[in-house]
Amino acid sequence: MTDNRLKLAYIGAGSHRFSIGLFKNIINAKDLHPMDVYLVDIDENVVKWTTNLLQNMANKAGVDVKVTGTTNRREAFENCDFIYKSISVGAQKAEWFDNYIPVKFGIFQNTGDTCGPGGFFRRSEEHTSELQSPNTI
Secondary structure (H helix, E strand, O other), X not given: OOOOOEEEEEEOOOOHHHHHHHHHHHXXXXXXXXXXXXXXXXXXXXXXXXXXXXXXXXXXXOOOEEEEEEOOHHHHHOOOOEEEEOOOOOHHHHHHHHHHHHHHOOOOOOOOOOOHHHHHHHHHHHHHHHHHHHHHO
C-alpha cells in the first residue's frame, strides 16, 4: 500500500465473467478509492487482456483505481490489504464432469459447482491451488 491507497489482490482474475462483475462493484465503492488492484492468474495472456479491460473501465468511470496484472502471487500479496479468490480449476470441461457424474447416479443438482457431490468434486480440484496461497502470504 502506498500513501492512503488500499491494495486488493484478486486471484483467478482470468475469469472474465466474475472479474467484470467484481470490478463494477470496486468502481462504485468510492469509499475504497484510491485503490490498487492486482489481478493474478496463471495465464499471462488472459491476465494482460483482463488488466487492459478493467483499467479502461476505471478510466472511463473517472475513478482513482490502478489495475496491475501479474502471474506472480508474491508480487500481488506484498503489502496487500485484501485478497479475493475466484478460481476455477479445469475450466468448462471439469465443470461438465462435476455436474454429469452425479446425474449418472441419479443425483440431480441445480448448482453443481458449489454444493452437493459436484461441489465436493469442484472443491477437491481447487484445493491444491488454494494451499499455495497461504505459503505465499
